[in-house]
Amino acid sequence: MSILHTVNKSPFEKNSLDECLTHSTDGCAILLLEDGVYAAMQGTNVESAVKDAMASKKVYALGPDIKLRGLSTDRIIDGIEVVDFAGFVDLSESNDKVQAWL
Amino acid sequence: MSKIKKFMYVNRRAPYGTVYALESLEVVLIGAAFDQDVSLAFIGDGVYQLKSDQDSSDSDQKNFSPIYQALGDYDVSKLYVEKESLEERGLTLEELMPLTYEDEDDDWAEKDSIRVVSRDEMAELMDQQDVLFNF
Numbered sequence: 001m002s003i004l005h006t007v008n009k010s011p012f013e014k015n016s017l018d019e020c021l022t023h024s025t026d027g028c029a030i031l032l033l034e035d036g037v038y039a040a041m042q043g044t045n046v047e048s049a050v051k052d053a054m055a056s057k058k059v060y061a062l063g064p065d066i067k068l069r070g071l072s073t074d075r076i077i078d079g080i081e082v083v084d085f086a087g088f089v090d091l092s093e094s095n096d097k098v099q100a101w102l
Numbered sequence: 103m104s105k106i107k108k109f110m111y112v113n114r115r116a117p118y119g120t121v122y123a124l125e126s127l128e129v130v131l132i133g134a135a136f137d138q139d140v141s142l143a144f145i146g147d148g149v150y151q152l153k154s155d156q157d158s159s160d161s162d163q164k165n166f167s168p169i170y171q172a173l174g175d176y177d178v179s180k181l182y183v184e185k186e187s188l189e190e191r192g193l194t195l196e197e198l199m200p201l202t203y204e205d206e207d208d209d210w211a212e213k214d215s216i217r218v219v220s221r222d223e224m225a226e227l228m229d230q231q232d233v234l235f236n237f
Binding site for chain 1: 117154165190192
């Protein structure tokens with residue numbers, strides 16, 4: 001049963017990302033959106049935790065939220081896939097359920 | 103006339119995910135009408151408010167970052183940004199919006215509004231204030 005996990009909180013303000021990473025299983029999908037996209041950037045204090053997760057989980061980030069915040073898709077962690085709103089819908093559809101870490 | 107007080111607005115939240123950053127700006131602009139000694143502090147996720155290149159063209163939300171450019175015209179010219187907060191987020195001063203004001207005590211020379219300070223210096227600045235507002 002595959003789960004799409006969504007994280008919409010900054011990893012520096014809330015532990016939503018941390019809870020997601022420790023409560024998700026191999027092969028799942030994790031979508032970073034809204035303030036969650038800050039976790040997708042290179043050079044932050046949470047970069048290593050995200051990279052560790054990527055060894056067994058697929059991580060996505062929502063492009064429009066990256067752009068709104070003035071972040072560059074050139075500076076996201078290698079291997080994170082940027083998706084648009086249609087991609088978000090596809091992910092919701094291709095997984096059995098969604099767990100939203102608010 | 104009553105004594106001019108030192109007001110500091112402390113910004114700790116990222117823009118867009120919550121309404122704190124925009125609300126802070128609103129209060130700062132209202133407060134600017136009262137001729138007090140105003141400064142803004144950006145710590146933690148608050149530093150993201152000043153990130154350059156914010157672009158709402160693919161989003162339903164409004165890009166309010168241009169409002170920061172107007173602060174100088176309202177004599178809000180001291181924007182303290184915490185160095186450690188930038189570093190924890192992989193950011194540098196060069197990635198923030200270039201914000202300036204015209205210094206009336208120096209023949210209206212254009213000067214940078216953003217001043218990067220250490221966490222210890224920020225604590226000291228907070229100590230020197232009469233009033234602190236947190237957003």
